[in-house]
Amino acid sequence: MGSARRAYVEQPDLTRDYGAATAADPASVAAQAMLAAVPQRRVEPIVIDRLSKSFNGKPAVRNLSFIVESGVVTGFLGPNGAGKTTTLRMLVGLAAPMAGSATFGPYAYADLPRPQQTVGCVLEANFHPGRTGRNHLRVLAATADVDDDRVDELLELVGLTPVATLPAGGYSLGMRQRLALAGALLGDPDYLILDEPSNGLDPEGIRWLRAFLRNFAARGRTVLMSSHLLNEVGATADDIVIINAGRLVKQARMAELGIAEATSRARVSHYQRAERAIAELGAAFERGTDEQGPFLRVRTQDLYVIGAALFNANVAVFELTREPYDLEQQFFAMLEASK
Amino acid sequence: MSGVLVSEMRKIYTVRLWWIMLICVFLLGGAYALVPAFSAGLAQSTIGDPTPAFEVPGTLRSIYNGGNTLARILALVIGILAMGGEYRYKTMATTYLATPVRMRVVRAKALSLLVVGLLYGLASVLAGFLVAIPFVLFRDGSLFLDRGDTWRSLILGMVSIALWTLIGMGLGVLIRNMVLAMLVGIGFAYVVEPALTALFFVKHWDLGLNLMPTGATNAMLGVTNPFLFAAQDPFSWWAGMLVLAAWCLLPAVAGVLITLRRDVA
Numbered sequence: 378m379g380s381a382r383r384a385y386v387e388q389p390d391l392t393r394d395y396g397a398a399t400a401a402d403p404a405s406v407a408a409q410a411m412l413a414a415v416p417q418r419r420v421e422p423i424v425i426d427r428l429s430k431s432f433n434g435k436p437a438v439r440n441l442s443f444i445v446e447s448g449v450v451t452g453f454l455g456p457n458g459a460g461k462t463t464t465l466r467m468l469v470g471l472a473a474p475m476a477g478s479a480t481f482g483p484y485a486y487a488d489l490p491r492p493q494q495t496v497g498c499v500l501e502a503n504f505h506p507g508r509t510g511r512n513h514l515r516v517l518a519a520t521a522d523v524d525d526d527r528v529d530e531l532l533e534l535v536g537l538t539p540v541a542t543l544p545a546g547g548y549s550l551g552m553r554q555r556l557a558l559a560g561a562l563l564g565d566p567d568y569l570i571l572d573e574p575s576n577g578l579d580p581e582g583i584r585w586l587r588a589f590l591r592n593f594a595a596r597g598r599t600v601l602m603s604s605h606l607l608n609e610v611g612a613t614a615d616d617i618v619i620i621n622a623g624r625l626v627k628q629a630r631m632a633e634l635g636i637a638e639a640t641s642r643a644r645v646s647h648y649q650r651a652e653r654a655i656a657e658l659g660a661a662f663e664r665g666t667d668e669q670g671p672f673l674r675v676r677t678q679d680l681y682v683i684g685a686a687l688f689n690a691n692v693a694v695f696e697l698t699r700e701p702y703d704l705e706q707q708f709f710a711m712l713e714a715s716k
Numbered sequence: 717m718s719g720v721l722v723s724e725m726r727k728i729y730t731v732r733l734w735w736i737m738l739i740c741v742f743l744l745g746g747a748y749a750l751v752p753a754f755s756a757g758l759a760q761s762t763i764g765d766p767t768p769a770f771e772v773p774g775t776l777r778s779i780y781n782g783g784n785t786l787a788r789i790l791a792l793v794i795g796i797l798a799m800g801g802e803y804r805y806k807t808m809a810t811t812y813l814a815t816p817v818r819m820r821v822v823r824a825k826a827l828s829l830l831v832v833g834l835l836y837g838l839a840s841v842l843a844g845f846l847v848a849i850p851f852v853l854f855r856d857g858s859l860f861l862d863r864g865d866t867w868r869s870l871i872l873g874m875v876s877i878a879l880w881t882l883i884g885m886g887l888g889v890l891i892r893n894m895v896l897a898m899l900v901g902i903g904f905a906y907v908v909e910p911a912l913t914a915l916f917f918v919k920h921w922d923l924g925l926n927l928m929p930t931g932a933t934n935a936m937l938g939v940t941n942p943f944l945f946a947a948q949d950p951f952s953w954w955a956g957m958l959v960l961a962a963w964c965l966l967p968a969v970a971g972v973l974i975t976l977r978r979d980v981a
Contacts, residue, residue, distance in 0.1 A: 471812060500809060503809070519722035520814040
């Protein structure tokens with residue numbers, strides 16, 4: 378996946394992702410060829426600039442700034458009540474910021490000449506219960522300047538064709554999410570904003586959505602999706618923005634996030650010599666012992682660098698392995714630290 | 717037609733409420749028209765007026781617009797629902813995402829409701845007209861279709877219903893809680909206004925009577941409802957129309973100034 382999207386492999390040594398597919402990988406080459414056939418778009422980044430808002434004196438978003446780059450999926454993370462939904466609502470003009478701004482390139486949402494053709498939003502999935510799914514889309518089609526064929530095309534895409542002529546009041550939560558997504562996509566937008574899109578989707582629906590979003594972003598477009606679970610966006614997002622209590626906690630590339638804090642384990646012949654060599658690399662380390670004996674835990678997963686350093690230090694290596702890494706745990710640790 | 721207007725029209729006709737209400741306006745409006753028709757018939761047979769009631773143009777105007785008092789309430793309700801329903805079902809966010817300039821939504825809703833209101837008005841006067849025919853035939857009177865003021869009353873009957881739709885929409889803009897807007901609207905029409913009208917009537921304050929929505933509507937129709945307190949010297953039809961238009965603008969302008977810009981849930 379890595380080479381078909383943004384090239385994370387060009388990062389400095391310690392964050393190098395050797396696990397990513399190389400260009401020589403046949404599957405990757407095929408994917409690249411496929412993507413090359415799809416028209417690429419130039420989409421400007423979303424700029425959140427010193428955004429603030431409070432409700433009844435209680436701050437919800439405080440001086441929040443970050444940039445959402447185009448051509449990638451950005452996960453917008455934080456616990457419930459962190460200010461994610463409020464931020465997204467300010468971005469699309471449903472709520473007014475008290476200070477700061479949120480724009481698509483230079484445009485505030487209300488100033489976009491063709492909003493539905495520029496930004497698709499999947500916020501809360503609400504519909505008039507007596508209107509059919511198809512008619513809901515036809516209401517939106519009128520302002521998006523698209524015809525009924527496009528409506529039927531999208532019903533097909535999200536798999537709602539069989540229930541299209543039934544009142545939306547009888548739809549399940551998953552069907553409502555799909556209908557909301559279809560509505561957001563009517564105008565073939567450059568940006569897709571999703572608020573907790575996995576809510577109510579079954580595992581198959583989530584898999585489908587992930588694949589769809591990756592494909593959408595791969596064509597140069599921008600996806601910003603919120604979630605309160607890192608694991609939920611972990612499989613989809615390239616970048617993550619974490620907020621807590623209305624403030625920015627961290628913005629990072631997903632690949633870096635995993636690697637910066639992740640560790641490797643080494644069992645060697647001479648621990649003091651090994652520690653000196655690792656210290657020279659500038660990587661943090663600690664010594665530990667488990668049932669198999671002593672080991673050295675190093676704060677990087679770059680086995681090539683560690684292996685080479687140990688070799689140069691004349692140390693025999695018995696085991697050198699990346700330790701499994703729990704992103705969710707790190708996410709919660711960061712939230713804890715931000716309090 | 718602009719996309720927003722098409723969108724708003726589609727919102728109305730893709731939910732069955734509008735035609736259920738249309739049937740109500742027609743059937744109940746017809747039933748309401750029976751009241752002035754029978755009372756005119758009764759007056760003619762008992763009092764024995766020198767001029768039989770069905771030969772007085774004003775009688776026929778009352779019958780044609782007999783459904784107006786009911787149709788205007790249903791028009792008010794559909795106007796409130798057009799705006800309030802979007803808050804109630806939380807679809808306003810989707811609406812504003814499609815059309816972020818909120819005034820454009822308000823304008824398109826008003827235009828689409830004007831069309832619906834005229835349709836309801838047509839159903840109302842048509843029902844009144846159909847009711848009048850057998851009475852006129854039986855009593856040997858006239859439908860007065862050769863008179864300009866009859867046609868004016870029919871057309872302004874339709875226009876008045878359309879204006880009442882807009883009063884409802886204005887209330888829906890101002891009061892974002894649909895149920896509350898409904899209570900305020902219907903409460904005003906059935907409690908507050910009759911009370912004020914009675915007060916003004918007792919105090920012989922004609923201007924007050926003429927400035928009430930009902931007084932303004934009656935001035936437009938050229939009728940004096942014998943069951944309600946009417947002004948001695950009613951406004952002309954165009955002055956009545958201006959007063960009713962002002963009643964549309966009052967809540968709408970207040971809503972645009974006060975509540976329209978607020979955050980949408």
